Amino acid sequence: MHRALAIVERELRRFRRSPMLIAMSMLLPIVQLIILGYAFGGNVKHLKIGIVDQDRGLPAIKIRELSGAVAAGSRTFDTVEYADQGQALSDLRNGRINGVLTIPPEFSRRVLERNQPRVALIEDNTDNFASATLVGSVGSLIAALNQPSAGPRVAGQIALDVVEVYPYVPYVQYLLPGSIVMSIFMMVMIGGGIIYIDDKARGLHEGYLVTPITKFELIAGFNVSGTIKAVLAGTTIMVIGSLIAGVPNPFDPMRLLRLEVVIVVTAFALISLMFLIMVRVTDPLLPRAIFGVLNTVLYFPSGAVYPQQGFPPWMQAIAVVDPFTYAVHAFKNLLLKNTGFAAIGGDLLYLLAFSVIAMTAATMLFKRTL
Amino acid sequence: MNAIDVRNIVKKFGDFTAVNGITFAVEAGEIFGLLGPNGAGKSTLIRMLTTLLPPTSGTALVNGFNVVTDADGVRKSIGVIPQAMTSDLELSVEENLLIYAKLYGVPREKRTRLIHDLLQSVELLQWADKPVKNLSGGMRRRVEIARGLVHEPRVFFLDEPTTGLDPVSRVAVWEMLQHIKGERDLTILITTHYMDEADKLCDRVAIVDHGLLKALDSPMALKASVPGRNVLEVSFASAPEGWAATLERLPDVESVIVHDRIFRISSRNGPATTMALMAAAARSGVPVHSLSVQSTTLDDVFVHYAGRALRDALQEPSPLEHSLVMRR
Structure with missing residues (x-):
């Protein structure tokens, strides 16, 4: 194995002299964590809703007042009063407002007569998030109006009490596990795959192949050096990301130890996957070309940004074999729930089995000749 | 025992035969x-x-080890300088040698x-701690020569080691190799397309061409095997019809080859043929435009055995030649 260690030494000496490589492979996951975390994490505010009151009765005034309260309080939407519904709809179509709440004539009379009173929300449904927020907010407002002013003497309705086991998890924290896996993957691709193929293209591997090194020693040397580089990247992003995302008690020693184990196992699994893909590649453009595709295919189905339960079946099938899935799951358990190894044992087993299979296949496919 | 023993070795890439049954031995x-x-097949042969x-057929023994059945024995006993510059540019000169010493399992104390x-x-001691990327092409080649010898091999293969180097660096590499050869018990196999390099x-x-061995001997013997001891290269302002035949009848002329209006005359006696040629040209009113007289060189040997035609033939690229990275 001393020959494999020579490969590791060479790779790490080169790595130490490439500060730009280190910086660039860590920059994207951090930028992604900050931008995506804060872009998607917040509540939607200041949507614009036009109110067309064609009734002007007391119940209609009540709706307008409640709408004004939302605008002043949670600020989910701001209200714009319209006298003419045509103008309101025109503004909706031109994108000046997100929805039109129409209180029809006779609304107050129907309320008093208890004769199916209705209001209409005409909304711009091209933006699903804004649309769902608007419907939810106006729906709550109408539900509040429907509540009787005095409660019944015997409460017959079933009430749901929600108990949250963990402290509130902002979206930036939810994204952090995926960002750590992404940083490991970036280093695996840039510091492992791309350098490997570039060296091959420059003829550096020809120098190795004329030495008595074995196939296994070569692959093991590249895998171990790639794993060390990826572990450095993953650890750095884990520490910086925990501080940025505000993970509670980020330096708990036992949690750090468990996180480090997951980082090492994930790095080994991803570098093994990368070598399996690259073992027969000679064109230096190929790893650059498949980088983006792999990134998308592995990252998004993993549940890093959205729950897997919302995926179509074919995407769930990808998620089942995707090593990112297990790494993200393990990091979520440790970072968001501070669990022990019992909760992530399955993830670690899958990643280790994946590494062994991928590395064995890569060694078998590796050609000892040109 | 021969250091290298090659018998009827063949290498095919699909339908293309790069090496076609070459046999030779190196003492x-x-x-x-x-x-x-x-494209003659030199690099394929050295690979x-x-x-x-792996050869398609035939056998090759290096230091007594079969290149197919005992590849590891071959690898342990040879040093190789590939055609491409394969040093790690980011590492220092010394680090490059150190990594290879470890790859070859050279004991720590040695x-x-x-x-x-x-x-x-290789006169690089003062540059030992400098990154290879800061060295000139000739110095990098010397790093590779040192790297190839770091495990004290008995046979040293160099694939076009001076290609792309300036004349001063080329001479430096030659001297370096001769110096190293003088110091060590070493067999060297070198491929080149520089005739002067091979001569010195x-x-x-x-001489290999189209995958075939065309000639094999010492440079001196090869030069002697080519007709004529001198070569006159003459161009005329306007040569009349049948002028080549006239020149062939001059004293001591062995052959006349015309190419691009240059008459290449092989002669057993350069001065005598030159005098006769000048007289014949004056008699016939054919102005001499230029004239040079040379001793036979390996270039002449090469032209004699391999001909002058350009080698515009397709060949199987090596896997690494798919790369966009420029290779030397």
């Missing part, structure tokens, strides 16, 4: 040159001998002394 301690134009490519001695031999360095030279 221990020799500097053996493989001469040939680009088979260094275990980088490493430091060996690396020091080698750097001294090699004990014996094999």
